[in-house]
Amino acid sequence: MSDKPFTLGLIINPYAGIGGALALKGSDGAEIRSKALALGAQKKAADKTRLALDEISQLKDKVHILTAAGEMGEDLAKAMGFTYTLVYQSNNIQTEGSDTEATAKALLAQHVDLVLFAGGDGTARNICHVIDQHIPVLGVPAGCKIHSGVYAITPQAAGRVLSQVIQGQIVSLNQADVMDIDEDLFRQGRVNARQYGEMQVPTELRYIQAVKMGGKESDELVLTDIAAHIIDIMAEHPQHYFIMGSGSTVDFVMQELGLANTLLGVDLVKDRQLIASDLTADTLLDYVKNQATKLVITLIGGQGHIFGRGNQQLSPAVLRFVGKENILLIATKNKLNSLAGKALVSDSGDMQLDRELAGLMPVITGYRDQVLYPLADLENLPSKQLS
Structure with missing residues (x-):
């Protein structure tokens, strides 16, 4: 490997998954997020991202993180002792999908080596809208809806794949589907899933999940x-x-x-x-x-x-x-x-x-x-x- 540090783009959706334990079936929309917080929901996306980054804690001298301010990445990078550069600052009280997309655009402009992001299928959609197949991505599962193939099977698994990539180990790079469902229909007990695009994902088959199979049991x-x-x-x-x-x-x-x-x-x-x-x-x-x-x-x-x-x-x-x-x-x-x-x-x-x-x-x-x-x-x- 060269002496040039590995540039890791980091995007955390702080509100990912907060509706799950409260049976709200998603966290899309300010109203749902406010309701979840009022009911005592805890933000866990940063904790799950920490589990992923723990897997590369011994490689800090080889990694430079580019991220957004505050809960979207800066707080965690600082707390864990990574060197980092801020590329985006949100002006919203609650971060929105537009903040995810703005951060992704900034990371794309910086030509980072890989984007690690924490969220659910809505977050994956936001990132896919900007990054498409230009930069490899890897998802840390933190949302209520995880149908997309861009996510590792667990946060720790995401970190292990990332560790392999940083160390220059041979890891396949495959196209993975970005899927999402309509949350309003989801809350009515109906699943309307569709593909929104594809992104490139470093794939180690022990650690990257398959896209969920559709349809009813046939037998x-x-x-x-x-x-x-x-x-x-x-x-x-x-x-x-x-x-x-x-x-x-x-x-x-x-x-x-x-x-x-x-x-x-x-x-x-x-x-x-x-x-x-x-x-x-x-x-x-x-x-x-x-x-x-x-x-x-x-x-x-x-x-x-x-x-x-x-x-x-x-x-x-x-x-x-x-x-x-x-x-x-x-x-x-x-x-x-x-x-x-x-x-x-x-x-x-x-x-x-x-x-x-x-x-x-x-x-x-x-x-x-x-x-x-x-x-x-x-x-x-x-x-x-x-x-």
Whole structure:
């Protein structure tokens, strides 16, 4: 490598993901952000970016960060001891998408080596609108909506890819889709996703997520069998709460129960009756602290995430009270096969919890039919994920 420092563009959307734990299903728009903050939401994008930058902490002498003032990057770069230069200053009380785009334009003009950004699909859209395919980018997942292929599977994974790039290791550079959905329709339980463009992403297959697969499960008979298995477990445990996670596979179970379902939220069932709908993380925690509880979840097809994508209501505190032994993971074998051998991923926001969950997990794939499938320890990913 040359002695010239690696120039890293850094953009943090400070409000990314603040609506997730409160079941607001997004953080686009000043009104939603204000509501989330009023309800006690915490800004976590900077903390997630810190996890990524921690992975290159030993390379500080090789890196120079170019970023925006304040929460958009300056505060974190300064706190972590990186050398940095400011390229943009927002005049807004709350940063907007226009600030993300203005920062991206400034970084493009400076010809940075790579842009690291933290946010969700809305942030990716803003950056794609400016940068397109001119400069490599890498996303730190921090938003409620993470459908785009420009994001690493976790903040730490983003940092590991970045470390490889800075050290000049051979890393593939691929085109990745930028996807987004309509948040207003999302809050009504409808997903209207579309592609907005492509960006170049350094790709190391252990660490960069696949674009979410679209469409409904095709094998209805298999889903019926899975639902029958879950309903039997409910009948065997009438005093248990059953947290019903988001996704079409869980939705099918709720249909079989004849219960209204929040497709993109979290509901609570007891004795096969609906107790509460579209719960926030705090309300859900109040329930599970006082009652034996099981959690019914599925994985994101093509990606393998079980926590940290669209289900932030399942907070680390909730998951700890439920316990690994009470997690009922459901998926068709076709859905597992779509992972092409890649391990499942937990990105709960609690690294210790993710490590505790790692290992072989039973997956309910039919009536009284289960398979064991690995949940990744991100410190030591299975070798099969290398290809």
